[in-house]
Amino acid sequence: MEEALRRKAVLTLGGAVRLPQGYELPVRMSHSTAGPGAGFGSAVFAFEGCRVKKSVSYDEGEFELVVGKRGKLSLTRKGKPFVPRVTIEPVVRHCPEQAFFNLDPRCIYRCAYCTSPLLDPSEDKHLSTERIMAMLDESMEEFDVKAVSFTSGVVGDVDSTVARFVDVVRETRARYPDVPIGVEPYVSTPEHIRMLKDAGADEIKLNLESPRRDIFERACPDLDFDGILDLLRIAVDVFGKGKVISNIIYGMGESDADLDVAMERLCSMGVLPGLRALRVNDLNRARLMEAGIRCEQVSPERAMRLAEMQKRAMGRHGLTTETSETMCFSCKCCDLVPFRDF
Numbered sequence: 001m002e003e004a005l006r007r008k009a010v011l012t013l014g015g016a017v018r019l020p021q022g023y024e025l026p027v028r029m030s031h032s033t034a035g036p037g038a039g040f041g042s043a044v045f046a047f048e049g050c051r052v053k054k055s056v057s058y059d060e061g062e063f064e065l066v067v068g069k070r071g072k073l074s075l076t077r078k079g080k081p082f083v084p085r086v087t088i089e090p091v092v093r094h095c096p097e098q099a100f101f102n103l104d105p106r107c108i109y110r111c112a113y114c115t116s117p118l119l120d121p122s123e124d125k126h127l128s129t130e131r132i133m134a135m136l137d138e139s140m141e142e143f144d145v146k147a148v149s150f151t152s153g154v155v156g157d158v159d160s161t162v163a164r165f166v167d168v169v170r171e172t173r174a175r176y177p178d179v180p181i182g183v184e185p186y187v188s189t190p191e192h193i194r195m196l197k198d199a200g201a202d203e204i205k206l207n208l209e210s211p212r213r214d215i216f217e218r219a220c221p222d223l224d225f226d227g228i229l230d231l232l233r234i235a236v237d238v239f240g241k242g243k244v245i246s247n248i249i250y251g252m253g254e255s256d257a258d259l260d261v262a263m264e265r266l267c268s269m270g271v272l273p274g275l276r277a278l279r280v281n282d283l284n285r286a287r288l289m290e291a292g293i294r295c296e297q298v299s300p301e302r303a304m305r306l307a308e309m310q311k312r313a314m315g316r317h318g319l320t321t322e323t324s325e326t327m328c329f330s331c332k333c334c335d336l337v338p339f340r341d342f
């Protein structure tokens, strides 16, 4: 498993997967407007219990998909054998087994690493509740959907964006009484959290973004570090221990010790810390530099070391990612996920 985990780390942190000319993916290509692959065509590659969502291209890539005898698929890296056997998993909406909707990629805020608001307007979805419900019904018919998740940029103001979440969560809950529902909103009051819970959400993700206040202030100049910590505490009261998640982006100049302190703090509050390596790309590079973020290339070794640290922090507080059935822990496509991948 150690070897599979290392390969997963190399794959998640590396470049695109080049497809053989003329090869047609056996599943629909995913075009995401959120997450590390936002704005690129991508596919999910699965091997040895791991899965990774990667940008795909016919022109170039650090990895190459190789189609062997009887359609057996493998991956090479810069021409050398890398993963001897992979399968390509279907994406429901944005990720496997989940209907994950980005309600609106536009955002009034300016987080330096975030690519959602920078996407070509043609990627713009601005989905109405009716349209989302139609898409959800379609997904439910076509796939075995295990969870429904929602994210969004902040459009107009925080109140009206939370109202959008409440609307889609309430509709989803009315149609599908038993499906786990996860939300990743930006909230600014305890009332917002209660409204989402009352509408029928089971899990909430409020992102701390950086373990260090000074880095946070440069990366997310419009957001409030202390406010997020206070709201996380309230979210645990409302949603329960193990049902509140907070992502931390690393690779922006923080140390491993900074991350350990922040994860201990979150876990002691009953919050599950998610770790996400910074991905620098053509869409966010200039903004990260302008913000004075010291972007670091995250090595697979660091990713593995930090994932172990994350697992130990959760373990000390009786937490596990298995209580989270929605969003990124359940998807597993972009990070090394303790208690699920290893």
Ligand code: SF4
Residues within 6 Å of the ligand: 106, 107, 108, 109, 110, 111, 114, 115, 116, 117, 152, 153, 154, 186
């Ligand atoms: S709040 Fe920040 S991270 Fe979230 S969508 Fe807006 S700019 Fe992106």
Ligand code: SF4
Residues within 6 Å of the ligand: 034, 035, 036, 053, 094, 095, 100, 327, 328, 329, 331, 332, 333, 334, 335
């Ligand atoms: S891990 Fe999260 S960001 Fe990545 S594809 Fe899955 S749901 Fe999207």
